[in-house]
Amino acid sequence: MRKKESTDYANEQSLFTICERNSAISMISGRWKGQIVYYISQGNDRFHLLQQKLPNISETVLARQLKELETHAILVKREIPNTVPTGIKYILTNKGVDLVPILDSLCSWGKLYADGKKIVVPAENRVGANAKAVAKPVS
Amino acid sequence: MRKKESTDYANEQSLFTICERNSAISMISGRWKGQIVYYISQGNDRFHLLQQKLPNISETVLARQLKELETHAILVKREIPNTVPTGIKYILTNKGVDLVPILDSLCSWGKLYADGKKIVVPAENRVGANAKAVAKPVS
DNA sequence: GCAATAACTGACAAAATTGTTAGTGATCAA
DNA sequence: TTGATCACTAACAATTTTGTCAGTTATTGC
Numbered sequence: 654m655r656k657k658e659s660t661d662y663a664n665e666q667s668l669f670t671i672c673e674r675n676s677a678i679s680m681i682s683g684r685w686k687g688q689i690v691y692y693i694s695q696g697n698d699r700f701h702l703l704q705q706k707l708p709n710i711s712e713t714v715l716a717r718q719l720k721e722l723e724t725h726a727i728l729v730k731r732e733i734p735n736t737v738p739t740g741i742k743y744i745l746t747n748k749g750v751d752l753v754p755i756l757d758s759l760c761s762w763g764k765l766y767a768d769g770k771k772i773v774v775p776a777e778n779r780v781g782a783n784a785k786a787v788a789k790p791v792s
Numbered sequence: 793m794r795k796k797e798s799t800d801y802a803n804e805q806s807l808f809t810i811c812e813r814n815s816a817i818s819m820i821s822g823r824w825k826g827q828i829v830y831y832i833s834q835g836n837d838r839f840h841l842l843q844q845k846l847p848n849i850s851e852t853v854l855a856r857q858l859k860e861l862e863t864h865a866i867l868v869k870r871e872i873p874n875t876v877p878t879g880i881k882y883i884l885t886n887k888g889v890d891l892v893p894i895l896d897s898l899c900s901w902g903k904l905y906a907d908g909k910k911i912v913v914p915a916e917n918r919v920g921a922n923a924k925a926v927a928k929p930v931s
Numbered sequence: 932g933c934a935a936t937a938a939c940t941g942a943c944a945a946a947a948t949t950g951t952t953a954g955t956g957a958t959c960a961a
Numbered sequence: 962t963t964g965a966t967c968a969c970t971a972a973c974a975a976t977t978t979t980g981t982c983a984g985t986t987a988t989t990g991c
Contacts, residue, residue, distance in 0.1 A: 654977095661949055661976060664823060664848050673902030674826045674895050680902075682821040684803060684979065687813050700938055709803050714980065716939055726911045737988055738937050744917045748905050755897050756813055762894060763812030763819075766887050772865045778883045798946060800979055823949065839968055853950065855969055876958055877967045 680725045685710055685718045687756050690727060690745070694753045698743050719743060727752060819864045824849055824857045826895050829866065829884070833892045837882050858882060866891060 655662055668675035681687055685707060692706050703715060710718075722728050727749040733740040745753075766772065794801055807814035820826055824846060831845050842854060849857075861867050866888040872879040884892075905911065 656976065659950090659976060661823070664949085667848060668824070668827060671827060672830070672899055673906055674830065674899035676906070677898040677902035678820055678826045681817055681898075684800070685807070687817045688807060688810060691811070691813065701936090709806060711980065711982095712939070713941095713982090717979085726905070729913055731913075736937090738986080739988095741938065744913050746911050747914055748901075748909075748911050750914055751901055751904075755894065755901060758894050758897070759816040759820075760811055760813035762887075762890055763816035765890075766865070767812055767815070770887075772885050772887050774868055774870075774883050775886055775889060778889075793947095795946065798980090800946060803979085840966090850950065851967095851969075852952090852971095856949085875967090877956085880968065 680727065681752070681756070683718060683721060685714070686722060687759075689715075689718055689722065690749060690752060691756060693728060693743050693745055694750070700741060700743075703743075722749075819866065820891070820895070822857060822860060824853070825861060826898075828854075828857055828861065829888060829891060830895060832867065832882050832884055833889070839880060839882075842882075861888075 665675075665679070669679075681690075688707065689703060692703055697703055697706055700715065700719075703719075704710065704712070707715070719728070719730075723730060725748075726746055728743050728745050731742045731744055733742050804814075804818070808818075820829075827846065828842060831842055836842055836845055839854065839858075842858075843849065843851070846854070858867070858869075862869060864887075865885055867882050867884050870881045870883055872881050
């Protein structure tokens with residue numbers, strides 16, 4: 654449980670007020686979350702299906718990650734009628750569905766550079782490129 | 793320092809091999825990283841400028857976050873000639889520049905729902921909707 | 932009666948991240 | 962000589978995240 658008096662908590666909250674970027678990042682941070690959202694978007698919408706897809710996750714941890722995603726309204730749980738024992742379906746909300754293409758773009762971005770795209774310093778950013786970098790001794 | 797024998801480390805590595813989405817998320821996770829990348833993209837490219845923008849971050853923590861961003865080649869450090877003491881400029885690489893619009897889209901996504909966009913379960917995903925055709929690529 | 936199933940929860944331990952404190956070197960201004 | 966600046970680093974403590982183990986509910990099949 655979070656300590657509401659910790660510096661870490663206070664810093665996190667202040668970042669959340671600066672920009673939603675920071676709360677968005679915190680919602681998708683977490684060992685398995687991005688992959689879980691992706692798998693659900695692909696139709697693996699049951700607990701045991703997610704376990705099959707992620708053979709190294711434990712039940713406890715999967716349940717915890719799903720609950721956090723639910724807390725952030727990225728998904729909802731629904732009981733499946735007439736199943737024994739009662740089955741649960743994990744369903745992406747519109748918020749979760751909207752997240753998927755952003756995760757895809759993160760994926761492409763990572764892949765591009767992992768696949769060898771040259772990493773360079775754009776010309777306009779180089780030291781000496783603009784007048785702002787005038788060397789000036791302190792005070 | 794990471795323990796290379798831990799379950800956590802092994803799980804992280806296996807997620808990295810499943811999809812670059814997971815390494816991308818880990819590169820931007822971290823209390824201050826998204827905001828730092830944004831501020832640098834806005835021209836706050838010096839250590840002390842970032843400190844001004846983030847008054848609650850300590851020098852140690854800022855240095856650490858910058859070093860991690862450098863490790864992932866999102867930015868590079870360059871000495872500014874003829875400055876005393878020697879100034880350092882933080883420069884986004886092309887990889888870092890490409891990340892900025894993705895962070896922006898995370899920001900918009902977060903803001904949309906924080907500002908009150910209704911959260912609903914899309915009709916085609918509701919329990920009882922017709923059996924979904926399961927398309928599933930490798931990831 | 933016993934095991935199997937689906938989907939969990941609580942308590943705790945291990946590990947990782949974040950924050951704190953103290954210190955560095957070179958240079959200049961007072 | 963003292964103090965200020967810039968941009969750090971090392972060592973350690975606090976906090977958070979992740980993983981592990983045991984147990985739960987309700988039903989059905991053998």
